[in-house]
Amino acid sequence: MTMNHPPTHISDLQTPCLLVDIDKVKRNCSRMTQRYKELGVELRPHMKTHKTIEGADLMTNGTRKKIVVSTLAEAEFFASHGYDDIIYGKPVSESQLSRCKKLHEKCTQFHLMFDNEETISALERNPLGNKAWSVFLEVDIGGNRTGVLWDSDRVVELARLATNAKNVDFLGIYTHNPMSYSLTSDKAVRNQAETDTKRILSVCDRIRQAGFQVVTVGLGDTPCCSVSDVTMAKLTEVHPGNYIFYDTQQYRIGSCEFDDIAVRVAARVISHRPETNQIVLDSGFVALSHDGTYCNLPDGVAVFQDHSELKLVNMSQEHGCVSVKSGKIDCTAYPLGSMLFIYPYHACATAANHPVYYVHSGDSVIGVWKPVKGW
Known part of the structure; x- marks a missing residue:
């Protein structure tokens, strides 16, 4: 897990990017390993x-x-x-x-x-x-x-x-x-x-x-x-395999607690559009994936950290259009350039879109993981 002059704080990262909470990852892995050790079954992740x-x-x-x-x-x-x-x-x-x-x-x-x-x-x-x-x-x-x-x-x-x-x-x-x-x-x-x-x-x-x-x-x-x-x-x-990260789909199924979800996509607000009751993020489907959009979930496919009022209503390749679940959006509550954090519906599909993962403990970035790509 090496970094060449990396940002040391999440707020310094370029967006969109994938964040991996190393403390949650370690906990998820340890729990699954222990579960099958106790059952006497080999874990082949x-x-x-x-x-x-x-x-x-x-x-x-x-x-x-x-x-x-x-x-x-x-x-x-x-x-x-x-x-x-x-x-x-x-x-x-x-x-x-x-x-x-x-x-x-x-x-x-x-x-x-x-x-x-x-x-x-x-x-x-x-x-x-x-x-x-x-x-x-x-x-x-x-x-x-x-x-x-x-x-x-x-x-x-x-x-x-x-x-x-x-x-x-x-x-x-x-x-x-x-x-x-x-x-x-x-x-x-x-x-x-x-x-x-x-x-x-x-x-x-x-x-x-x-x-x-x-x-x-x-x-x-x-x-x-x-x-x-x-x-x-x-x-x-x-x-x-998914248990290393978990996601909101797994949470809805009952596989994990919400606090077990170890990945988020960091995005920034790039546009205010009060006339359409929306703000726009720099994260579209190539950062978040389309997985889950076919489910027609009432609150949308994305879960926003600390902003339960928000709903992802549309995505293009590099844009995510966000509104509120009811009423009129107050654009001033989401300043241009401010960072929002999105828990993905399907961690596997979301992670596959990112060339690197930024690994953090708390708000400190401590490393970068580089996944293998291709077939």
Whole structure:
């Protein structure tokens, strides 16, 4: 976490910028680590929210082992910094295998995911040499994204195919269910975690009954992992990621307390428009992201620190138009050049827009994190 002649106070930063509260980050990471240590389940954190070495070191408690990534660029970045036992967390395509071969050479353990027969054939056509491709079967337990449907006959067939394939080592099951993000209470999320766990364990039972080994059973999303239903103790690992930062979406779900949200976007007032009942900020959708705007939330997608009266009503690329939730806006209450702080709806999408994160403790800026970019 290095800085070249950096601002030392938040108020000195150029805006828009992403702020990371290091004290909250450390607390969030410590809490999740302790939760799964007590459950006896391996925590394999996902890196997609922050994509930084500093964040990864906190999430892995300094071990630099057992992570999930969402892009090969992330895998290469973390492997180049000594990280090992990495899962590439989406189905791999044959066009990516040349890069994956290099990652297998660099890492002691590098794992791929598959959800179809063609991928196994591609792996057989592209042997590694002195290693076998290490693979997880991705299972869809309700998200309708990627993965073979959990209750289909193809689950066992794909496990059989991977087990019997040349140059392939079938490790187990990986799943992520985004259904929890549509819930609105910790009780509902806990029920979802129980349902998800039962479904994935039933998949493992079917595969084992067919005579094939399942070493690892991985499941997880930040909402379910944050409430940690006791049934999850039957898993071998979980892989949440957003918990390092949390966000207002997670707060609405019941995953965290509002004080756990560790990221904000700092913006400045650049225009007063009393004739349209608005002020304008220098932060548009490339600083905040569009995530959440489709939800039609009554108070808007953004939450303003210390200004509950404000509502983000519109965004263009570099402008954010802000009004009050009722009545006429008093522009003098928000002077030109003054700074406002916005808690993002979805921290992963917001952070992805920023080339650096300004890390602070209190109002003091203590460092900069630089995330890896690209795919």
